[in-house]
Amino acid sequence: MGVLEHLQPNSVFRFFEELSAIPHGSTNTKAVSDWCVAFAKERNLEHYQDSANNVIIIKEATPGYENADPIILQGHLDMVCEKAPDCPKDMEKEGIDLVVDGDRIRAKGTTLGGDNGIAVAMALAVLDANDLAHPRVEVVLTTDEEIGMLGAVELDMSPLKGR
Numbered sequence: 001m002g003v004l005e006h007l008q009p010n011s012v013f014r015f016f017e018e019l020s021a022i023p024h025g026s027t028n029t030k031a032v033s034d035w036c037v038a039f040a041k042e043r044n045l046e047h048y049q050d051s052a053n054n055v056i057i058i059k060e061a062t063p064g065y066e067n068a069d070p071i072i073l074q075g076h077l078d079m080v081c082e083k084a085p086d087c088p089k090d091m092e093k094e095g096i097d098l099v100v101d102g103d104r105i106r107a108k109g110t111t112l113g114g115d116n117g118i119a120v121a122m123a124l125a126v127l128d129a130n131d132l133a134h135p136r137v138e139v140v141l142t143t144d145e146e147i148g149m150l151g152a153v154e155l156d157m158s159p160l161k162g163r
């Protein structure tokens with residue numbers, strides 16, 4: 001742990017690092033989906049998980065913003081798994097190895113999953129923050145986007161009030 005620990009905003013990179021430790025290629029999204037549900041439970045946030053492993057997490061408005069329109073933050077949980085020919089990693093079972101390279105983050109021998117992991121990390125950071133003022137935030141995390149938006153097709157949008 002802690003390859004990204006020194007980077008700011010700290011919570012964004014902490015969640016990105018946690019996510020990177022969980023294998024999450026397309027069609028392999030149960031674990032990452034459960035990680036999001038655990039995040040929501042720990043914080044007592046309203047949440048929904050479906051059989052396609054999509055997750056919706058809702059955080060109510062902070063004082064003064066109850067009448068503002070809800071905001072939807074959307075990202076996808078799956079990544080494209082590619083690796084160098086000499087990389088021994090089993091991306092179905094192993095997380096990726098993050099490397100900070102100057103002002104870039106990359107992964108050792110594999111794709112990074114910055115698409116769309118950084119969106120997931122940012123959305124969780126917003127949900128985690130206690131120092132942000134915001135209207136109702138609805139985080140929508142879908143699966144299998146990279147192979148045809150299969151999760152989004154299955155998504156039950158009825159919990160959402162945002163437009």
Ligand SMILES: [Zn+2]
Pocket residue numbers: 076115116145146
């Ligand atoms: Zn993508």
